[in-house]
Amino acid sequence: MALALVLPVLLAVIRLLPATTAMSWFAHPWLAVLTYVPISVAGMLIPRISVAEKLMASGSIDASGNMVGTHLIPGNGFFSFIWACFLLAANSLLKTIQAKFRRNFSLYALSLAVPILISLYVGVMLWQTLQEKMGMAGSIPHPFVAGIWLASSRIVLFLVSLSILGASVSPQFFPYNTYAPKRILLQRTFSTQGQRILGADYDLAVFDANSLPFVFKNVEAVPKFLGLEPGFSWKTVSKSPSGTWMAIYPISRLFVESYRFSAGNKVVLKDDQRLPHIILQNVKEDILNPDRKRIYVEIDMGSLHEVWASVLNITGPLTSWSFSDERLPVPEVVNGGPPSYICRLSGKDTSENWKFWLEANTSKPLQVDLAVLDHELDDDTRTLLHLFPSWAATIAGSTYLSSYLI
Numbered sequence: 001m002a003l004a005l006v007l008p009v010l011l012a013v014i015r016l017l018p019a020t021t022a023m024s025w026f027a028h029p030w031l032a033v034l035t036y037v038p039i040s041v042a043g044m045l046i047p048r049i050s051v052a053e054k055l056m057a058s059g060s061i062d063a064s065g066n067m068v069g070t071h072l073i074p075g076n077g078f079f080s081f082i083w084a085c086f087l088l089a090a091n092s093l094l095k096t097i098q099a100k101f102r103r104n105f106s107l108y109a110l111s112l113a114v115p116i117l118i119s120l121y122v123g124v125m126l127w128q129t130l131q132e133k134m135g136m137a138g139s140i141p142h143p144f145v146a147g148i149w150l151a152s153s154r155i156v157l158f159l160v161s162l163s164i165l166g167a168s169v170s171p172q173f174f175p176y177n178t179y180a181p182k183r184i185l186l187q188r189t190f191s192t193q194g195q196r197i198l199g200a201d202y203d204l205a206v207f208d209a210n211s212l213p214f215v216f217k218n219v220e221a222v223p224k225f226l227g228l229e230p231g232f233s234w235k236t237v238s239k240s241p242s243g244t245w246m247a248i249y250p251i252s253r254l255f256v257e258s259y260r261f262s263a264g265n266k267v268v269l270k271d272d273q274r275l276p277h278i279i280l281q282n283v284k285e286d287i288l289n290p291d292r293k294r295i296y297v298e299i300d301m302g303s304l305h306e307v308w309a310s311v312l313n314i315t316g317p318l319t320s321w322s323f324s325d326e327r328l329p330v331p332e333v334v335n336g337g338p339p340s341y342i343c344r345l346s347g348k349d350t351s352e353n354w355k356f357w358l359e360a361n362t363s364k365p366l367q368v369d370l371a372v373l374d375h376e377l378d379d380d381t382r383t384l385l386h387l388f389p390s391w392a393a394t395i396a397g398s399t400y401l402s403s404y405l406i
Contacts, residue, residue, distance in 0.1 A: 003043030008036040008163075015167040022209035024170040027180040027391075031173060035166030038159040045156055086115050174391075175210065181393035183207050184215065188381045188398045189244055189260075190267070192275045200267045202226065202384065203240045205258035212259055221387045226261045237261070242335040246311050247373035247399045249334065249342060263380070274302035276310070276372040278404050281355075292361050295406050299345070299354040299370065306375035307350050308397065315340040316366040320359040358406070365405040372400045 015035075016022060025032035090111040176182045185205040191198045204212055213234055216223045223232070240260045245252035252258075269275070279298040286292035301307055315338055320326050323343055331339035345354050360366055375397055377385065388394045 003046055004040045005043070007039045007043040011035070011039055011163055011167055015170065019171040021171060021175060021214065023175045024173045026175045026208075027177040028173050031166060031170055035163055035170060037163075038166075039163035042156045042159040042163075045159075086112055176391040178390050181391050182210065182215070184388065184392050184394045185245075185248075185255075186381070186385060186388075186394050186396040187245070188263075188378065188396070190275075190398065190400045192277070192400055192402045194277060195269070195275055197267045197269065197275070200263045202261045202263060202381075203244050203258060204261070205240070205245065205252070205255045207254055207256060209256065211257055215392065219387065219389060219392070222384070225384055225387055227264050228261075242337055243313065243369060243371070243401065244399075246313055246334070246342075246369065246371040246401070247309055247397075249311060249332075272303060274300075275402075276300065276302045276304060276307075276370065276400050277402060278368060278370055278406075279353075280404075280406055289361070291363050293359070295358045295360070295366070297356055297358060297368075297406065301350045301353070301372065304350055304372065304374045304376070304400075308346070308373045308375055310345040310354070310373075311371045312343045312345065313340050313369040313371070314343070314358065314366055315369075317360045317362045317364055318358060318366060319361045322356040322358075368404045368406055370400075370402050370404070374398045374400070 025035060093111060183206070185203075187203040187205075189199075189201050189203050191200075206212055206215070216228075228237075237259050240258040244260070245255070245258065277300055279300055281296040281298050283296070284294045286294075299310060301310070313334070314321075318328065318341055320328065321341075321343070328341055332342050333339055334342075348354065358366060358368075377396055377398060381396060381398065385394055385396045
């Protein structure tokens, strides 16, 4: 049975050696069936079992069943009694009613339906029990019912040839379409400090084996919009820094890769635009323990109207907070960084501020990273979003990142 799993995996690995595109079967389910099912069946048929061994295994099962039925089942005379009663009744019925042979046989079989059903039910339950007991004992027979006559070299070769044919033609098919799209995350990342935007970049992430180079190869308008020269090297493109996708954590753990691209133009805030930020309200120190302090904090969402989530990433000697019954969760390690406490805030209107407190037992400051994800997009991000084709399901959002020492 192990070969039924190993052979398809080996075929998938070998197929990727000459091919440059993975998951060609994603938009074509029949291609996955043609490529992997025949070789999996061949893997089940290759380990043959001799006739003598099969007969010996079946004989041991029958002998065990007879032994159990004879010696271990309480009241085993029940079946003999039931069969005797119904056989006598059937014999009397046939002698009483004079009819043709076919009608006699029908009446005879009908009169024996009850003992047949009872025996069938008990027999099936007994067989299931024996299978479970012998399976736990490690002596269950091999699960190859038709393996002797199916596992001929011609049949196995035919199945393997089918899989090789499917693997050979699969690179000719595009792996995505409208009904089975490639999922891409587009984020306009704003690094802020107070009411100033320090930087604005585009971050792109993918979830499957076909990376961003595959996307840019098939959608030339996207790298052109991002200001990338034709034939650019991916070694010159930087990965997304740690904490970029904090607003959707832990979904970011599913990313295969994530790249950052510079927006190129300076972002100017509108007159009525306010950025999300943290306001330090008050700090109370413990009289008995001067190093112990409670910090009262408030989060102002600014002028954002379509906030999906706000995430706090707190690093440092945090001992308690006002969330979740004042109990701290297990620290998280994000992208190899230090252990930190992550809290997701959602469900409140953007016009209302989040108010809470943090408690620390040392004089060392706490680092609080704030990530706010907003569904509203600026004009440039909308333009970039519309450049992606219909076979790419692109989800876009704007994230505002800021850090504080309190």
